[in-house]
Amino acid sequence: MPAHFRQREGQTTVPIFKFKKSFLYTSMAILAAGGVNAQTSEAGSENTRAIEVIQVSATKRVTTIRETPLAVTAFDQNALDDNHVLQLDDLQGIVPSLHIAQNGTQNTPMVYVRGIGSSDQTESGDPAVAFHVDGIYSARSQGASALMFDLEGAEILRGPQGTLFGRNATGGVVNLHTAKPKLDYFEANAEITIGNYDRRATRAMVNLPLSETFAIRVAAAMDKSEGYVDMAPGSAMGDKYGATDLSATRISAFWQPADNFDWFLSYENFNDQGTGQIPTITGGSSRSAYIQEPGFNDFVIDSFRTRMNYNFDSGITLSYIGGYTDSSRESVWDRSWSPDKYEWGGCVECTHEATQHELQIKNEDSARLQWMVGYFYFKENNSTHFDIVHPDVDYEGGNTPNPNLWSTYRQPDRGLKSNSIYAQSTYKVTDEFRLSAGLRYTEDERWDRGGRNIMCPDVKRTENLPLNSDYVGLLDPDGLLNGLAPNKFLVQPGQCWVDTYNDTSPSWDKTTGMARLEWDFTPDVMLYASYATGFKSGTIQDGNRYTGEGPFTQADLDAIIAANNNETAGTNAYVAPEENTSIELGLKGSFLDNTLQLFAALFTTEYTDLQVTSNVLTETGADLLRKTNAGKATINGLELEAKWLVGQNGELSGSMSYLDAKYDEFFTTDSSYGADGIAFNPSAGNPALPNLLDFSGNHLVQAPEFSLSLNYAHFFELSNGATLKPKVRMSYSSEIWFDPANRGDRPEGFRGLPYAADIDRQDAYAKWDASLTYEPSEGNWSLEAFVNNITDEEIKSDQGRWNSNPVPNYMWQAPRTLGMRLKVRFD
Template sequence: MKVLKLKPSYLLTTLALCSAFGVAAQVAETTKASDGKDDEGRAIEVIQISATKRVTTLRETPLAVTAFDQKTLDENHVAQLDDLQGIVPSLQIAQNGTQNTPMVYVRGIGSSDQTESGDPAVAFHIDGIYSARSQGASALMFDLEGAEILRGPQGTLFGRNATGGVVNLHTAKARLDGFDANAEITLGNYDRRATRAMVNIPLSDTLAVRVAAAMDQSEGVVDFLPGSAMGEKYGSTDLAAARFSAFYQPSDKFDLTFSYENFTDNGTGNIPTVTGGSDRRSYVQEPGFNDASSDSFRTRINYNFDSGQQLAYIGGYTDTSRVSVWDRTWSLEKYEWGGCVECDHEATQHELQFKNDDAERLQWMVGYFYFKENNSTIFDIVHPDVDYEGGTTPNKNLWSTYRQPDRGLESNSIYAQSTYKLTDDWRVSAGLRYTNDKRWDKGGRNIMCPDVKRTEVMDPNQDHVGYMDPDGILNGLGPNKNLVQPGQCWVDTYNDTSPEWSKTTGMARLEWDMTDDVMFYSSYATGFKSGTIQDGNKYTGTGPFTQADLDAIIASNNNEAAGTAAYVAPEENTSIELGMKGLFLDGTLQLFAALFSTEYTDLQVTSNVVTNTGADLLRKTNAGKATINGLELEARWLVTENGEFSGSMSVLDATYDEFLTTDSKYGRDGLAFNPSAGNPALPNLLDFSGNHLVMAPEFSTSVNYEHFVGLESGATLKPRIRVGYTSEVWFDPANRGDRPEGFKNLPYAADIDRQDAYTKVDLSLTFEPSEGNWSTEAFINNVTDRDIKSDQGRTHGDAVPNFMWQAPRTFGVRFNVAFE
């Protein structure tokens, strides 16, 4: 295990912050003693969570977990998962354009592959139902009981690909204790209009229903450059969701919760631009279009035995479909576009949990988890400017269609975890999980065509959408590029494969209550992320193409020993963590700390590669080894009678220990940024060892302060400020930084795959009357309109790099009213 390395400036900052907490604590105690003020009426709220699949308070849970209730989410203007960045330690979120979905990284671990070939490294759950597709993380966060973000590998209770962490959303359940309703409207710049509403209705002493809905719309932030094809601007938002839930409890022994939720996303998605903030412009040849819809059914059944034991069933089904168009242009000279012609996803989950009473000295839980997903995908890309033939007669109208009619996964797990109270102050916990994953691709083909078979199709809103004609390629496909007739399409890769992996992961933990208010814990945990499928092998024969040839390719796609497998091995990690959670200063200061070291083997990384036939492929590899050392702090402090500080800090040392690969953007020219691996047989092989992991800033912090101001009328004003700082962030494991002058005959360019250190400021002012259940708020986010990159764009070495960007300056007002 590597020793935690902190730069002197960050170490001094850490010590200064800790000292400031101590000095502030002494000042607060002195002030309280001298002015005689009684703060007994104020207390830090107790948040209950289920991160251990038992209901515990946040402070009593021996995990690195950040939790919010709906009120705190609203105060931080969290409408989607993206909005959590800056208020959760070590959480970074990038935005994918083609998939229109967030890419979540925790402690430097995430995935840039949002396709059906693999899974995210940060597991996402709603009411205990796992979402294998990252598009599920785009859901609106409304009418929640709470949100939990667990950091680090969760190898027992949440073992499904949770090497980086877990995001748990808990929707508000229908309640039997009375009628309740609320409504909210938000208006802002970029023509933002957002509404939310909820009503809870008890139908009897045993049955209640709840209906909640939300909508969030805004115009795009990217202006059109002259000559663009006009349409809806990129960066627009058009999200809507509706949820119906029911709760039935005929006795203390039995209860059932059921919910149905529909979510739609008709926004344009984002597009890379050269500049960020509110000054974004692009030459658009295909306006963005997205028509995504998801239907989810979720249920939980609990049965409580007289002995105190509980049996629970958690089941869910999700059906998602998407059609999209996205401008993939690299520059003004390079034009391409593509999207989902037909992308469908179905997933089913069944889970059984059996556990004993929480009050037992030995707490135990056993469970079985089953998950299956099926994906059918047709994803097309047009490359009008790709020279795939070379010579003096290049073809400039290439079309790629990626057809995966049956890609899927079946996962089975059994798990067990227990906690034993050694004494009143000491506890020991241990857990194990066995996972078996089977992936498959049946009939998957990457097809290339020398001409675009395009038809004009109108969507239900009569907006123009260009689709590919699927019937134009299915008759007489050539088995490879060399065996085609003029104008004929050919199979570039055959992707059939069927890998299977099994792994046992687990954790061990020791807890100590130093006092009633201060707990320490130490833990050792292992994580496992299933392998991922990638594009298969080509047919290199001269024909005729027979079933035996296909069988040979499929065998090659499954031959890991020969290095020809059409999949990438799983990644594994181990983590050691020391943590402290405590209340100080008579309960007015809450402080959490976590010191951790995580080691990865076969870390999965992904990059775009354009082949010599013009195909744009996501290529994956295992990066060898990586080590992540870090320190995280979270604090809430009630200052005087009316003020409250809260904040978090993260220090990360995240580097690749072993990573020999090729530069996907510059090839051999990547030597300008990274040294050669020294293998004469592979002259393009570079050594990325020592480079920083992507989306893992060495230092980040967020500080919030809010103050309650009482008016003579009895009303209350609450001004609030949040200031966040993040050191430089890398977007590519090559860590290229600045492009030197004259490199590949290109001019100098700064920060071609990184975001420099930045500060972001948010302000708000809330008014609550002395009477009446309503409030209103005015807010400004990103006050200085700071242009903050969230990922690199598809420049492929062009002269002017472009990037994906975080939101520009936004402002607006929000009005909320409750009914009882």
Template sequence: MKYSLLYTAVVAALVSGNALAADQAQDATPAQEAPAAQAKTLDTVVVTGTKRVTPLQKTPVAISAISAETLDKERVMTVQDITKLVPSMQATRQGDHDVITMTLRGIGNDQAKTEYADPEVAIFVDGVYSPRAEAAAGLLLDIETAEVLRGPQGTLWGRNSTVGAVNFQTVKPEIGSYSGSAQLSVGNYNAVGARAAVNLPISDTFAMRVALAQEQHDGYVDYQNPIGQIPSLDAQRAAYAASGGDPATFQPINPNQYATGGDKYNAQNQSAARVSALWQPSETFSWNLAVEYFRDRGTPSMNLMQKPRPGQDFWSALIDTAPYIDRDSYALRSRMDWDINDGLRFSYIAGFYKFDGSSTYDQDSGVLVPTCFACGPAQYQEDRTNHSEYENTSHEFNLASTGENTVDWILGLYYAAEDNSIRFDIPIFNGTQQGTVAWQGSFIQPKETVDSYAAFGQATWNVNDDWRLTAGLRYTDDKKENVGGRGWGWAYNPAVPQVPISPGTYPSPGTGFNVSTINDGEYSHSQVTWLARTDFDVGKNGLLYASVSTGYKSGGLQDGGATFKHEELTNYEIGGKFSFLEGRVIWNSAIYYMDFKDFQLSAPVTFPDGNRGLGFSNVEGSTKVWGYESELSALIGDNDRVNLTISGVPEKELGRLLYAGSNDYQGLPPCPPASGISNCMNVTGNELPHAPDFALTLMWEHDFHLGNGGTLTPRLSGHYETETWLSVFNLGEEDQQKAYGRGDFSLRYEEPEQRWWAGLYVQNFTDEKTRTAAGRFNPGGGQFLWVSQYLPPLTYGVNFGLRF
């Protein structure tokens, strides 16, 4: 595979920030060369985390840079899959919106899933900000490297990179080279994947690249049969009478309201295409342009009962809302670089994103079987995104020094804008959808805009050949406006028929709804973020650094038009990067301490009047976090590669928050009226979720050189981590993922000329049931029923690839 002019041919595979020798050699070595040259490239990985092309081992930032080869070998297909390769990183999928939320070093936001919420981990593609993780670099299509920067990146990368940033570098066209690749995979759950890319040399100054991908598999969650679970007709009549129902209005439960066929939950059906172009009319000017399309017709990820009902499979649910996703993403990215002279470069980076779609989700999770058509505590709840549309544009101009200088510097101006809209309906009925309204509402947000302006600069003084001092500063001005947003809640008018709100019904008093929240409002704030760092070489093969940096995430508006405050993070970090044995061993480590002020928590909540909305809280005072990361990569002999990553977050204590609530956690105590929500609990001093005290990832790979000149390579990777909380409520073992281990295995044969390969894979061969999120239902009597989101079960398959 060929690489763009931005990177040298030595960009190589890293696992958790370090080079795996085999992966590097594959990326950096032409197909006809022998694998024996692998060890020479361990130190030559380059990254762009400082907005310059620098060797990873000489970059005083905690960065993981994962190559295309590693992404392929580890079967990393989505943003969520990257977490197993990056220390201190976790990700969850939220079912009702089916979005991906990320956590770094214990900091993240599980509810960053609507037009209101922003992430703490910013995602960029080729330097262009993407607010929606589920649309960014769809399917990780034709990715050259995925760079994960840990720690605040507020100076160079801007707002919402509070605790880190992920920058996907796509493979760029290469002038003068015709090359390409293709691969096909098939596996259990009827999995089929196909990917292809081709580089087209159009002229001496112009080249294009076309890349395509399709990934699909059936859903993991089977449908439970309602017959045999629904009570008998006599039992239903008795339950209805006991609830005070009029026998004359009795209806039997209609089993046809339950889904028993069609697409299952947790299915994938995604496609992506990209056409990119490079125009380089001279040695001093280049223009990279890319157009990308992403299509998702899969299904959401289902909440599963932690303890299934007797006789039911774990990977199954009693489903009364069939799954549905219809989403499309469009992107245009542009980068122009002009070398004004030997020491000065001007760059203009621009992008446009549009993401739209709709979905339906079974929010009641089939946890409670109704005893009659209108009997609680069983409820029917559908969470439905009728339509959503998110548009984002950004422009960045920067001027940077090039070459060797006493002072290396970069100056920049930045502007980004968003225009978001959504309609989200929630019908909740007692018993079944035939029953009576418990509550139902519609959230209609026709226009929420964001305008963000920034100016930044960073300079590094090369004091001498071994010692450097760096300082950076960024000024950001944010403005958000909500226009015409309304929350509609059920008015309980007995004259209006009690039927679930449909997508074609516009809520009004005539259809049984009143306005519950008026969401119009404005928010504005300006913020300065900064960096101070010193780093120095230790001999020829070592680097030590110490830094203090700040990050910032914008505040904003919430349901009712109320504002919530911005959050700030100050990070103190010491790190080192070393190589030994002529580059055959690499060891990188960091230890950090974070002081987080006004940390934002958001969740769906119920207001004192019974209506619902998305509520935000700022944790008062400081949330304290400290942790460590250590990564070791080694080439043992000529044929074995080992990578070991150890990380942990021993301290992750929340500041003061007396009134934390969430409808995902039923049965929380009643809240004082002054809190603004109906149920809540004091979470002051609780531990942050998704932050294990200790985590370890170990990967091993060995090349067997066969008599015909081919290579057979087994690859084994395992991950272990201690128990972690799944929410800030810290509600016991059901609200935790216990300590666990997962393992993956693959076997690949490369033919002698390395023109094609074939292999097999097994992922999660221990078939571990790993929770990533939790919630609970309260059927009464002091009993709680718990549900969770889970990582995929055991999957396996075969794959084949070719290069030309």
């Protein structure tokens, strides 16, 4: 099976680059010259230390990270512990071009790689960075919030991975590999963490070899803390927003009855009982908010994963990778964060079920022509019911006034089925040159059956929808609406009505591919050039309304469904797929007797129909997530990663990312605050399209132009043989935009706002972390003290909305946190 471990290393049409030629040539010349200069100086080095390398499965074959011709950052469990990585969010600042924001209502991270991601975490959307655990794809990025514990490794692949990993990997891939049971020895460990904000966390693992062919492994983790957002005076009583209450347990088994067959099976349960995240309004404190509805979250994920490998005498390996995930969520969150109005929403019942089957056949790694073929099947079913209250919203134009409008969203059967086949091969032209090529064909089907957006005058109606009356019978002779009015104009007092009918069944197919050339410039330096394409499936949106005067019949419903499926007429209830092409030049080298490691990637990526998500305030007062397709976007960039063993006791590491990420062609409505009919940034409008704004040339969201991370650790040997290791890390980011509008600064008083500076961006910032670890000479334990965000910087993570009122509000990164961590090993 693919695995991570540490060991000592023995002493289609290609798009035109939009880089300036001088930048391209100069960058590659510096990289090549660096390889030559560093290589020639190795002979003079007498350092006995060597960088421990990590093996990865980014190519679905086990290779060392230096020999992997991809932009990939990888960690084993020791490295994750050393960098305090307990959740996916913790990888931000240590992986080039990776940025993670929090979604408050869905309580899940939004992952962006090289400026590509998605802020739509609902059942209708997909992430643009694919998330895999033990080869099992997670379509709902809520799975990314699971605790990262007892892992063999974590890999972050940057750039489109459309051949081996398929759909929804246009930005990249996050691969997690859980630790597998070991047959040959017993081991166990435990860890306890305490900290401010009443932080209490534990992790434990035990590996039990029960025979020469069978072993089991049990691991568990728990993490609890108070929230960061204080309750302003007058708030409702309850736990603070941002409070965490996470727990997970994993039981895995490994059976190897013969040398040519093995079987891995695991079950994992994850629970999130925290309060969820909440934005705070600008102009006040990032650490407090007026709360009228305390947060509640009950999120459970059950996952089964398995893999079987059979090795034939010919050297061919047949593998089956299967998985099943079942999740359910109930939640409540405050939507106003202010005493001026009372508004809240909640997931009454949201369930998700996913099944994956994959068959993979490949020949042995040592073959001159390596090949791999596979079949992938994925299906998910979602059932969603969530409600939002809109007090003091009168649905103008309706038959009756509704001063306390409630919207309820019912999607009883929304799902996806995906089938794909793929093939990839690598040919060793010589000992120094290798050529690789691959193709993947994907067919996707999506559906929404019976989905309805329903408006009600009060919450009681949402819980008791049927209204049996003669009037209803006359309007609904075919019994299609279960007592609902077919639209707002046919409402009787106290009756709910259907705002939109969301039935649709779009399908897409796409062939993606890659081509790559690798050259071993020296035995320790590899250069590569690659071309790759990616494909992100289209997504479903809310459908059309019934505009007739009744009665509502099956023919009327069929006409609405036809309109929902009509892309030509522009009435479709879905968004087109997103596609990209990427060219990448890379260098991976070990220098100075393997005490210096340098990786570099220079790339350009062109997107068509880039899916962009924003909030839309509808005429009913509902605040919905909607997607549009940005016509075109281009991302140019350079990434560097380095590690240097300084002398006999120091270690310096770091990464740098430069991104030039902009929309080339993007006309859209300014949906964030468009309900009053006034463009928030009228200067961006195109006179030829008076109802649209031109965001062409604007920066992509979550894509800072420059980011940098530097880490230094030093090992001090004490007189008693113990080791003391201080470590410090600095993370820097240039300004980050949160909205495609790129509003930026506005003068004080703009549109009546007393505070409008940096309205949709985070200014450049630097964050410092430090730790000190003590480990006895022959002990089985270690003690660490740590502090993160030492200077307690207030750093925005993402921008939220407050309905039609253009008061910006933000999600925030964690404030200063500190604590102690005790680890114990039992061998």
